[in-house]
Amino acid sequence: MGNPRKPIEHHRQAGNYRPSRHGRLLLPVEMPDAPDDLHPRTAAIWTAVTAHLRDANIVARVDQCALRLLCESIKLYLDAQTEINQHGVTLAQTTAAGQLRTVSNPAVRVRSQAWTEIVKPLQTFGMTPAARTGLMHGDTSGGDSDGDWIAAIVNPTG
Numbered sequence: 001m002g003n004p005r006k007p008i009e010h011h012r013q014a015g016n017y018r019p020s021r022h023g024r025l026l027l028p029v030e031m032p033d034a035p036d037d038l039h040p041r042t043a044a045i046w047t048a049v050t051a052h053l054r055d056a057n058i059v060a061r062v063d064q065c066a067l068r069l070l071c072e073s074i075k076l077y078l079d080a081q082t083e084i085n086q087h088g089v090t091l092a093q094t095t096a097a098g099q100l101r102t103v104s105n106p107a108v109r110v111r112s113q114a115w116t117e118i119v120k121p122l123q124t125f126g127m128t129p130a131a132r133t134g135l136m137h138g139d140t141s142g143g144d145s146d147g148d149w150i151a152a153i154v155n156p157t158g
Helices: 008-014 040-055 061-087 106-124 145-154
Strands: 090-094 100-104
Touching: 040 061, 061 106, 100 106
Parallel strands: none
Antiparallel strands: 090 100
């Protein structure tokens, strides 16, 4: 199986867009509305992610469902990480015989599954280094514009 196609906007930013090769239907860059029932932390993640995608000109209204799944998975990942930070990767459990045994914290599995659910949409939206290979847009002076939206996801309240 080959590599997935890059969005047309990525070709435009890289300077290698050719209408004869890349001329597919273009959707207008539009911010999808955030669903009304998002958890406040998920809503903050939504704001950070959609701002990044808007700045890269690669978001459309039809992306709402994929963005929701991405943002909810990121929240789930962060919630599981908080649980792991508070209680550790292992937990002490008392058996029926009264003995203590060490078991894996269930949050570790939840975090791993959430990460699996996060990676694919990140790649699809061009939000990983591999997905952006060869793409230079905006300020190329060495600043880390990606760090801004990542920081907003990890600490949405500032």
